[in-house]
Amino acid sequence: MRSKNSQYIKKNIKMAWPIAINALLMQGMLMIDTLLISPLGEGALAAMGIASTIVALMLGMQNALANGSQNVLSRAVGSGKSSLISKSFLSGMIINLSFATLFFILITLFKWPIIKLLSHNVDLYDDIDAYLSLIKYTLLLTGISQVSIALFNAMGKTKIPLISYLFTMPINAAASYYLIHGYGSFVGIGIAGAALGSVIALGIRMIFLLICLKYQRTVILSVKQSFIGLQQNITLHFKEIFPIAANMVVLTMGLALYNALYAQLPTEAYAAIVMIKPWLTALAQFVVAWAVSSAITISQAIGSNNFDTLDSDVALSIRVTVGVSMIIAFASFMLSLVVEKIYPGHSQVTYDALKSIAPLYILMPLIQGYVTVHGQVLRALGKTTAVFNINFVTRWVIALPLFAFVVLVLKASIFWIYAITVLEQILKIPFMRRLARKFLAEFDSKKAKELMY
Template sequence: MFLPLTSNAYIKRNISLGWPLALNALLMQSMLMIDTLLVSPLGEVSLAAMGIATTIVAFILGIQMALANGTQLVMSRAVGSGNSQKLANSFWSGMLINMLVAVFFWVMLTVLDGDIIQWLTDNANLYNEIAAYLNVAKYLVLFTAITQVITAMFNALGQSKIPFKSYLIELPINACASYILIYGVFDWHGLGVVGAAIGSVIAISLRMVFLTVCLKYKQGLDLSFNSKMALFINNIKLHFVEIFPVAANVTMLSIGATVYQLLYSQLSINAYAAITLLMPWIRGGTQFITSWAHASAITISQAIGSKKLDNLTQDVDISIIMAVVLSVCSCGLFWGLSFVIADIYPGLDPETYLALSAIAPLYILLPFIRGYNTVHGHILRALGKTTAVFKINFTGQWLISIPLCALLILYFDASLFWAFAVMPFEEAVKALPFRYLARKTLSEFDSQTADKLI
């Protein structure tokens, strides 16, 4: 059965928008991985300090990205409406909110860094190295606030290749600058862990300059601030109300993932090692599904902004079908990974390989269910149901799955298979509410609903 021409055009547009988003996410993840790789020869203390410090920074950057993603949906609707004033208001509202959040975290890392580090470790050597790294890395938070909102603007405009190019600039600069600053050059011995932080700040500041110049000279884009202050303040309030549940959702899921890791740490050392090895693959292996969901949300938001609602249900159906196809492909890749993972990580304890084999069916299946939920979540946010998405995720994770995981591990002393099975179980629990809410929202969505969102 052949798809209508309109569907083919929708798919091509989303793919064109989505593949740079996927590579952007992979490159962004690689930034902290590069620093960790470069620091590893300095020894266990430096590596442990780097791990703790980057966990703190990555948590903050995740919240900033979530805020920018919420702004991205608002700007996408403004792009669809063709109203330059709405687009400018959305951009400056998103920038102000993200900068205020960035300043808040910067102050936290400046004033309370000692308390935060002491809460995480009581090792004096670790304390000094973490403090030195965070004293520089906290400026990443300020630069990221700007780059994320500008990136969201280009994504909303359907020009995701420009942020992709900015990452291609940032990545080699970060690697080279960090290496020189960590290990030194000629007779200079370098700065150690602090050098990694400085290298990252240099790289992201240059990326910020590149994106700002691209935005300034973007033809046909007018971001002049011409709004009355009272109207702008009201716009900020409405903007925050919409994007806050997105940030809260990401924060909740991030904390939930950390709780899962803490619970899994109560299993045997081999079981925990197996899960630790798999987690980066699970995060990276689902990026293309997530990026397709992002692209779908942007395209649907643009359609809502332009009030072209005739094909809305059809576009949502196509988005879900393609997400399922990508999820099946991801499952196939994880199936292939199960055969070669022992070659990728040679020299491990035989019990660790047995643990990896035991949960292979689960991590192969996980992308399929998670991909289905991911696309529903992003589409529902585009339709204005950000709070409802948060409630479904909160219920599925915090009220059902995490208590179940704790019960299985801490009370029943369950095996690794049943403990890890809670993760796909969580996704299965959320699948039906997501589908029901999406169908209900689509059936009720009309031009009046679109007007309220705009």
Template sequence: MLLHMISNDYIKRNLSLGWPLALNALLMQSMLMIDTLLVSPLGEVSLAAMGIATTIVSFILGIQMALANGTQLVMSRAVGSGSKVKLANAYWSGMLINLAVAILFWLLLIWLEQDLILWLTDNNTLYVEIGAYLDVAKYLVLFTAITQVITAMFNALGSSKIPFKSYLIELPINAFASYFLIHGVHEWQGLGVVGAAIGSVIAMTLRMLFLSVCLRYQQDLNLSFSSKLPAFISNIKLHFVEIFPVAANVTMLSIGATIYQLLYSQLSINAYAAITVLMPWIRGGTQFITSWAHASAITISQAIGSKKLDNLIDDVNISIKMAVVLSVISCGLFWGLSVVIADIYPGLNPETYLALAAIAPLYILLPFIRGYNTVHGHILRALGKTTAVFKINFTGQWLISIPLCGLLILYFDASIFWAFAVMPFEEAVKALPFRYLARKTLTEFDQQQAEKLI
């Protein structure tokens, strides 16, 4: 009876923490979709320029988010320990690391912007528009470094609703500001693609101010810097060693996803169009599973910080079972998508619909296997196994699945079914190592291991 009550409390706490995380991710993705929608009336050239420029910026922002997620685990342990000094050290270490990386990327965008654009396109019109967008959008990199770490702090404190509110402020401001700056008003013609970048910077700045004010007035939170410099430098080094594999993991997976897209572009135009249509749904449809995994990692990190390990194995088992339940629900939603996708995208070529039908069993199954791996990966990071998670992902994706996908498409001229099947196959390859490592780590995890992490 007591165990049942503890399980219910754990699930309620994680769901309360997880649903704002999921909506945060969906709202963040919708910002790019809104900007793309607003730019689309300007024509294909502006739309293509927007697509290329935002791909560059999104890649950098993804790395910053990964660093913040690593910091989030360290701060969660500090919250669990109840030590205000440890929490302040984790916050400032994470902030300095993220800002240093942001400044590095900002400088690279200044120095290498022209070479990068020339590498991506030889169209002079595109070159001008991409350059104009990046001249403004590069400031997003600096502001995001701050907002991501503050967001990680609120998540670690269990106050994930505050970042959610910040997105509710940012999204409409971004939409309205971008619309008027892109298209103008009355006799003013607007700024075109550059207007979308300025609108995003305005909205991000206001979000950063909102989060900073909320952090300033957060009850029972003291982030004043009190550590001696040598101790703080040592803390930064340890912090970086832990969070770097998280960022490397996300970067590796992002580059791998891009290579998948390049390989799929070698299929027929209808097959590639089918995969292009599906990808945003696949990314968005797994957000609730990912957010549950994030919430589980935060809760487990807090337990490690407080050295309350009695229910650790039970909590991990509950996290995995709930992830499976959410994955099954996600599979059901993807089955529903397969039924109505022709109504959502009317007017496509009949061969594109045939391609979508051919891979329907695969994209319906994909969330189940991916959800299982996602929760294991986040739990292992919470247990300090960030490097091991990187190795499993690297082996499954880069040493097995991407070469296999290239072989199937480029050498055997495989159909879309077998080409797309590599994605669920990659997740299946990683599932057993993830499970084995999680069980082994939990068996060996004790107070001494917790002390090392803290």
């Protein structure tokens, strides 16, 4: 048993670390554009921030749909049936590209009403328009790339998406710099150059991924087999993965409201949140990556009708997630000791605010990791709606109203305000745990067959 557990852990770690690095590199691409645009002034930065916010929400939905397809594809890979893999891949691609096309049309037709809704500064309009008019093409490119990445992850080939990001980033940086600032006789096209640079880099990444798919030897993708029963597959595929996209919207909109309420705090307290947030987000990716790799392995087991070790694999995934979360909690503790050195020159009030919330953000990875792995297990079992319901109730019905009351009415200290976000995660634990146990106990070959569409 110990040897089998060791193999399970090694397999998941092999998949998890490239997924974590991928997530960090995705954030890095936006940071590159920000650094390159910075010399153009605050107006250009503000314009890019507004335009990228619009596209980021849409790309986030596409990514969520692809993550849902990843579990469907993992089951298909586990079954070993090329017809099922081909059909699931095409269904995922059609769904994702349909949303990408819809978003593209919305931006094209309603660009100006959206711009005027998000900004009342007419001086920014031309820059926002220039950036948005080009960056919208990334929606179509990403629609293809994300589903391709989902298939590679489902096959356990998580290094291929990592490689695609590693060479895309320098291409993005070089192309964007040249197009923004120019070189020699070319004077550059300003903020539009950042968008065009991203389009070029993501287009090259898409081509690379499709070439790798064509020549990989793990599964055989058949266009002819893809169309057999495709309509029913698309319907069932969409029914399973749409709650994941809806879940992403619920959490993202909730996060936006959290940020808006944080902005009501005194400047020093708000600055403390802004300082620490990117670091905590980056560290959390390692816990999420392990949970995602566990879901892939569990989905593959379901696809291959291997239920003998399903309970023990889930239990092991949870234990390892707790272990990884403890490491991240320790890293957060170390961060709390050096954060003042990372951000020198601020007021003592800001540093006191950072110290006051340190126990909470050190504790958060342990709670969030436990919640995340249970959510991924439920999704692997096809219970995506259950995860959506839990996230919606805990965030929108309980946490956000309480957060607003504490901020706007009680005007409490930053410690109690930040504690609400920790409470939200704690509230999810009993529901996630109970449902995971219930659905695992009920899971059998009949329920597995229902997922093998």
